[in-house]
Amino acid sequence: MNRAQxxxxxxxxxxxxxxxxxxxxxxxxxxxxxxxKIENAKLAPSTTDVERILTAIGVSDEVKAEYTEAARASATEATAWRLLKRMGVHKGQQAAKALEAQMSMLRLFQPALVPGLLQTPEYIRAILQRHNLSEDALTQxxxxxLERQxxxxxxxKSLRFVITEPVLRWRIVPPQMMxxxxxxxxxxxxxSHVDIRVVPLEIQQHDIANHAFVIRDDRMATVETVHAEVVVTDPRDVDLYVEKFEGFQRIALTGEDMRNLIEDIRNNFLREQETG
Incomplete structure (x- = not known):
């Protein structure tokens, strides 16, 4: 059942x-x-909204359960990457920029790549070249x-990033660029308002770094899968991502400990460049 239905x-x-x-x-x-607005599909209701409306109407518990579950499902929306590419990948950057302008807090977990907001131009180009874009689309x-940065x-704004150590070692660009x-x-x-933490490989883990996700305020989580971008707005589901983020945040290196790890890995790349 979609929003209109x-x-x-x-x-x-x-x-x-x-x-x-x-x-x-x-x-x-x-x-x-x-x-x-909810009845005319101009506003997506939360499960709480639906529960309150149905309680006010006075429906049975069975009907209430059916429609709150439908609301929960409609609060998760997936858009295939191939459709985003067809619409124009640069438009996705514009949409993200608009969301970031409105938010007060961003929490981003990334187990595979340097987060987009932290990427250098060379790293961005290497990432985007996987999508077989035209040179014009790539430049846009x-x-x-870069404008989003x-x-x-x-x-x-409060910007919080948690990345895993393999992100720092994954060779997306040549050693000097890394x-x-x-x-x-x-x-x-x-x-002062940016918090970057790194989950080191050497410590015991109690969770799995499944995939990248972004939480904007406590209202929306955006999840990157292989085939699609999934937007989650149900508060109960968003809370799951907040909990996962905070779990990794607690065990990650921060401050000088984090920068010392980065410096060690950086120096290894530079030595490799010199001897290559």
Whole structure:
């Protein structure tokens, strides 16, 4: 059931109950305007919204369970990478920039690559070349990602990154460029509102670094899978990602310990370059 079908179903249930929209909205602790937007598919309801509306309407527990589960499912939306590529990968950068402009806190976990906001131009190009973009599309997308990085210098926002040690060692670009990329991470980590942590390989782990994800405030988690970008908005599901992030954050190296690890890996890349 998509957003439109869910909204129409909620409206039909309300009409069948002979209850006016204003009365249902009041009982559901929301404005009549919000209820109207939900019923007309202009606003995606949370599972809490749906539960309150159905309670106000007075449906059975079975109906309530059915529709709250539908709301939970509709709060997870996947867009295949091939569709994003067709629309224009650079437009994805514009959309991300808009989201980052509105947020107050970003939490990003990355077990495979340097996070986009921390990437050097050379690293960005190497990553994007996997997508067989035209040179024009590649340039637009690189520029879009670099423009997004302006958010790093907005000290009204809290930016938190947790990456795993293999990210620092994964050879996306030649050794000298990898060393420059690690220098950038260390430099950005000194900004007062930016927290960068690295989960070291040498410590005992109690969780699995399944895949990358981004949490913007506590409202949305964006998950990167092999075939699609998945957007999660159900609060219960977002909480799962917050919990996972905080678990890795607690055991990760921070401050000078983190920068010392980065420096060791950086120096290894430079020695390799010199002897290569």
């Amino acid at each position: 869910l909204g129409a179903a909620l409206r039909a249930l309300r009409v069948a109950s002979d209850k006016e929209a204003k009365a249902v909205a009041r009982s559901a602790l929301m404005s009549p305007s919000k209820l109207s 997308t690189i520029n879009g990602r 302006a958010v790093l210098y907005d000290n009204t 060393a420059a990329q690690l220098d950038r991470i260390a430099s950005i980590s000194r900004l």
